[in-house]
Amino acid sequence: MSGATRMLYPSSWLRGASLGEAISCELRLGIVTGKLKPGEKLSENGIAADFGTSRSPVREALRTLSGEGLIRLERMGAVVVGLGAEEVRELYDVRCLIESFAQERLSRMDREPILARLERILDRMELAAKHKDIEEFALLDFTFHETIVEEANHSRIRQLWRSIRQLVLTVMLVTTEDVFGEGEARVAAVIGKHRALLDSLRSGDETEVREQVRTYFADSFATLDHTLGRA
Amino acid sequence: MSGATRMLYPSSWLRGASLGEAISCELRLGIVTGKLKPGEKLSENGIAADFGTSRSPVREALRTLSGEGLIRLERMGAVVVGLGAEEVRELYDVRCLIESFAQERLSRMDREPILARLERILDRMELAAKHKDIEEFALLDFTFHETIVEEANHSRIRQLWRSIRQLVLTVMLVTTEDVFGEGEARVAAVIGKHRALLDSLRSGDETEVREQVRTYFADSFATLDHTLGRA
DNA sequence: CCCTGTGTACTTGTATACAACTTTATCGTT
DNA sequence: AACGATAAAGTTGTATACAAGTACACAGGG
Numbered sequence: 113m114s115g116a117t118r119m120l121y122p123s124s125w126l127r128g129a130s131l132g133e134a135i136s137c138e139l140r141l142g143i144v145t146g147k148l149k150p151g152e153k154l155s156e157n158g159i160a161a162d163f164g165t166s167r168s169p170v171r172e173a174l175r176t177l178s179g180e181g182l183i184r185l186e187r188m189g190a191v192v193v194g195l196g197a198e199e200v201r202e203l204y205d206v207r208c209l210i211e212s213f214a215q216e217r218l219s220r221m222d223r224e225p226i227l228a229r230l231e232r233i234l235d236r237m238e239l240a241a242k243h244k245d246i247e248e249f250a251l252l253d254f255t256f257h258e259t260i261v262e263e264a265n266h267s268r269i270r271q272l273w274r275s276i277r278q279l280v281l282t283v284m285l286v287t288t289e290d291v292f293g294e295g296e297a298r299v300a301a302v303i304g305k306h307r308a309l310l311d312s313l314r315s316g317d318e319t320e321v322r323e324q325v326r327t328y329f330a331d332s333f334a335t336l337d338h339t340l341g342r343a
Numbered sequence: 344m345s346g347a348t349r350m351l352y353p354s355s356w357l358r359g360a361s362l363g364e365a366i367s368c369e370l371r372l373g374i375v376t377g378k379l380k381p382g383e384k385l386s387e388n389g390i391a392a393d394f395g396t397s398r399s400p401v402r403e404a405l406r407t408l409s410g411e412g413l414i415r416l417e418r419m420g421a422v423v424v425g426l427g428a429e430e431v432r433e434l435y436d437v438r439c440l441i442e443s444f445a446q447e448r449l450s451r452m453d454r455e456p457i458l459a460r461l462e463r464i465l466d467r468m469e470l471a472a473k474h475k476d477i478e479e480f481a482l483l484d485f486t487f488h489e490t491i492v493e494e495a496n497h498s499r500i501r502q503l504w505r506s507i508r509q510l511v512l513t514v515m516l517v518t519t520e521d522v523f524g525e526g527e528a529r530v531a532a533v534i535g536k537h538r539a540l541l542d543s544l545r546s547g548d549e550t551e552v553r554e555q556v557r558t559y560f561a562d563s564f565a566t567l568d569h570t571l572g573r574a
Numbered sequence: 575c576c577c578t579g580t581g582t583a584c585t586t587g588t589a590t591a592c593a594a595c596t597t598t599a600t601c602g603t604t
Numbered sequence: 605a606a607c608g609a610t611a612a613a614g615t616t617g618t619a620t621a622c623a624a625g626t627a628c629a630c631a632g633g634g
Contacts, residue, residue, distance in 0.1 A: 130617060155585070166619045171586090172406065179410050181502035188585050188626065193498075202499040209444060213436075267424075268433040268507075271412035275506045276499075361587060386615070397589040398616090419596065419615055 122247045122285070131165055132172030137278070138163075139173060143182050143192055144282050150194030154183065180279050200283070201333055207280065208329040210272055211257060214264035215313060215321050223313065226263045230256060230310050234303065241299045249299075250288035254281045256306055260313075287336055305331060353478045353516070362396055363403030368509070369394075370404060374413050374423055375513050381425030385414065411510050431514070432564060438511065439560040441503055442488060445495035446544060446552050454544065457494045461487060461541050465534065472530045480530075481519035485512045487537055491544075518567050529566075536562060 121137045129137070139159070142148040160170045174190050177183045183190045195203075218226065233256045240249040257280075261273045291298050305328055312324035352368050360368070370390070373379040391401045405421050408414045414421045426434075449457065464487045471480040488511075492504045522529050536559055543555035 132617080157585080167586090168618050168620095171403075172617095175403065175406055179506065181498065181505070199498055202497055205444075205497070206499040206503060209440060213440060266433055266436070267412065267430055268437040272437060272503055272506065274412070275410065275503065363587080388615075399588050399590095402616090403587095 124247070125251075125281075130169065130172075131163075132169035132176070135159070135163055135165070135169055136173035136176040137282070139177060140180070140182060140278060140282050141285075143177075144195055144279075144286055146194075148192050148194075150192050150196070152192040153189045154192065155189045176278075179275060182279065195283075197337060200336065203276070203279070203283070204329050204333040204336075206272075206276065207257075208325060210269060211260060211329075212322055212325045213269055214261045214266070215325055216318060217264040217266060218260065218313060219316050219318050219321050221263075221265075223263075223316075226259065227310065227314055229259055229263075230313075233259065234306055234310065237303055237306070241296070241303065244292060246288050246292050247285070249292070250281070250284045253288065253302070253306070254284050355478070356482075356512075361400065361403075362394075363400035363407070366390070366394055366396070366400055367404035367407040368513070370408055371411070371413060371509060371513050372516075374408075375426055375510070375517055377425075379423050379425075381423050381427070383423045384420045385423065386420045407509075410506060413510065426514075431567065434507070434510070434514070435560050435564040435567075437503075437507065438488075439556060441500060442491060442560075443553055443556045444500055445492045445497070446556055447549060448495040448497060449491065449544060450547050450549050450552050452494075452496075454494075454547075457490065458541065458545055460490055460494075461544075464490065465537055465541065468534055468537070472527070472534065475523060477519055477523050478516070480523070481512070481515045484519065484533070484537070485515050 121134075121141050126134050126137060139148065139154075148154075154174070156167045156170050156174065159173075160167045163170070174183065174185065178185045178190065181193060182195070183192055193199075233252055237249060237252045237256075240252060254277075258273070258277065261269060264270075291302060309324055309328050312321050315321070352365075352372050357365050357368060370379065370385075379385075385405070387398045387401045387405065390404075391398045394401070405414065405416065409416045409421065412424060413426070414423055424430075464483055468480060468483045468487075471483060485508075489504070489508065492500060495501075522533060540555055540559050543552050546552070
């Protein structure tokens with residue numbers, strides 16, 4: 113039914129993805145950008161028609177989105193939950209929770225290899241910043257945090273992360289576009305915040321790490337809130 | 344392929360459930376009890392044949408279980424990840440994390456109505472204990488914790504909870520059977536621990552609550568580890 | 575006017591069919 | 605015997621078909 117428009121999800125991020133995954137990515141982006149508004153009803157048939165596929169991959173996509181909490185599956189049709197300012201704040205709460213836990217564990221491990229990997233990611237971020245490669249930058253930002261979570265070596269934390277990772281990636285894509293639009297200083301600031309995070313992890317002091325993670329997310333949300341404020 | 348046996352998942356918990364949900368519950372129980380061992384390969388066709396259904400609901404079930412981290416979806420066939428002692432410990436880590444967060448929020452809200460609801464649940468738990476109604480007891484234990492998470496009124500925390508709730512419920516079913524097998528004292532102890540939790544929540548002192556939640560889960564895991572030790 | 579019963583259109587849940595791909599086994603060659 | 609090509613069986617991803625159930629409009633009786 114809806115004139116749900118096919119959008120700009122980076123096609124390179126969809127290499128090897130099934131139709132179901134592709135559809136979930138497109139719908140997710142639509143929800144994050146607000147093109148699909150809270151309360152809007154989605155029907156399997158309607159979406160299948162929009163994308164020119166059968167209901168099978170659509171069903172899979174709707175299950176996925178439901179698992180991410182972006183839609184609610186009701187008896188008739190799925191309804192968009194959406195991502196208002198409050199929900200984004202809550203997403204950052206959870207990211208902070210997960211990453212705090214992960215970093216706390218990391219600070220008790222041999223973190224030389226991880227530090228090296230994170231450093232390399234930051235180098236590539238600076239490169240991407242120089243070339244104004246937004247998609248690459250967003251992906252690297254994402255990878256930075258995912259690396260931290262993965263290296264913590266905790267199956268359940270990993271699983272929690274997996275349940276929000278696509279959403280986080282999509283939000284990063286959208287916000288990174290804004291960041292680049294506000295000039296190089298903003299981009300440099302983002303990199304700087306990551307360096308601070310990395311330095312605190314290198315120090316290994318638990319309370320320092322905890323505090324640094326907290327401020328990182330508080331900060332990120334503050335600036336994000338500003339950009340998303342009018343959306 | 345496997346002689347995967349249909350098991351004893353409470354049929355009353357499956358009222359109104361779709362085939363997909365039912366299958367996921369049976370498989371989940373099989374994994375938790377160890378009837379499906381880590382590394383074992385599951386094929387959609389095989390499971391469909393075992394349950395006498397088509398692949399459609401099986402696919403849905405496998406996606407669900409994958410979302411819960413109980414299996415890994417690979418190119419050919421899904422492989423059981425399983426739930427060893429370490430994984431159970433990690434599950435309790437996460438439950439503790441979620442519930443700590445939830446209680447911290449609750450301690451800043453008007454919690455009269457929640458306290459009343461929790462109290463009613465405890466009353467019903469004592470009743471179930473008296474009648475040795477294991478399934479009801481497990482469900483009430485589950486509901487107690489779910490109520491806390493739900494009432495915290497945080498969409499993302501709710502969503503994290505949803506991603507493990509079925510697993511938690513299943514683990515509770517299994518462990519509750521053990522608890523009842525060890526005599527009334529153990530059952531009473533479980534109720535007591537919940538009362539302690541509720542009292543600390545009533546007190547409203549944040550650090551007290553935090554500490555109480557931590558000891559609750561440390562305790563729960565210790566006893567659980569003991570019973571699951573030989574499994 | 576309101577209420578009720580019915581029919582219609584639309585929804586999901588499940589089954590079946592087909593195509594593309596991966597793995598494995600078989601057979602021929604060296 | 606070892607190795608490589610090829611055929612065969614099994615796998616998932618997707619499309620289509622069907623059945624059961626639900627919301628809704630509409631007409632008819634109170």
